[in-house]
Amino acid sequence: MDDVGADGQVPPARFVTTGPERDEVSDAWMLAVVDEAKAHGQERLHAWLMSDAALHALSAPDRHDSAPRPTGASAVAVAWFEPVAAALVRTLDGRQCEAHVESAAMLGLPRWSPGTAPPDIRTWAVRLHPMGLALHDPTGQSFARGVTDVAPVWTTTAIDQGRVLAVYGVGPQPVDGRAVTHPTDRLTSAQDAAAIAAAWVPFVY
Structure with a gap:
């Protein structure tokens, strides 16, 4: 039975992220699984402005004992492309992986682990x-596409900074009809579970 957090959501499963070198058969299988999943619907899109303090907390080695680090901007534009459901696959060496985030990593979008800062790509x-x-x-x-009303202030921030924090992967799912918490809170849970990939990428408009 799934554990339900205080916010009424089921945390995503923690996936194995280390192992032997990749094998082409497993990689091809994961890409096929992702293509099939995408055929049934687009990703959910969460676009919001995250404060520098919140971003630093996600990137700091110790989230509970780390002072915010000024970056010269009060907020950053975040775009989280979230598949509607996890797609679990097992590789030839027996590892269980979430195919969506694994496919992103295969193409160069790295996993975002706790205590690390997203790279520029x-x-x-x-x-x-x-x-x-x-x-x-x-x-x-x-690779992913989402439909939503993007707030003008989000677009302005992305244009001014010239980049966006792009996030891809499945977050914790709501249960019993409970409301979903703020994307930043869900992002923390997904990051803890090694369920997302992220990087700073150029914004094109």
Whole structure:
């Protein structure tokens, strides 16, 4: 039975993130699973402004004993592309992986582990489109796409800073009809579970 947190959500399963070198059969299988999952619906898109203090807390080795570090901006633009459901697969060496985030890592979007800062990556990008945002991978194709009303202040911030914190992966799911908490809180749970990939990427509009 799933453990339910105080916020009424089921934390995502913790996935194994280390192991032997990749094998082409497992990688091909994961990509096929993700393609099939994406055929049944787009990702949920969460676009919001995160304070510098909250971002630093997510990146600090000790979240409970670390002072916010000023960065020169009061907030940063975050775009979280969240698959509607986890897609679990097992590799040839017996590891269980979440196929969505594993496929992103295969293409160069690294997992975001607790106590680490997201890297700057120029080969991925977030693009603004009339209905929301799209996450483009190094091939130039749309890796993830979400529909939402993007707030003008979010777009202005992304344009001014020239980059976006792009996040991809499945977060904790609500249960019993309880309301979903703020994306930053869900992001913390997903990061603890090694269930997301993230990086600073260029913003294209």
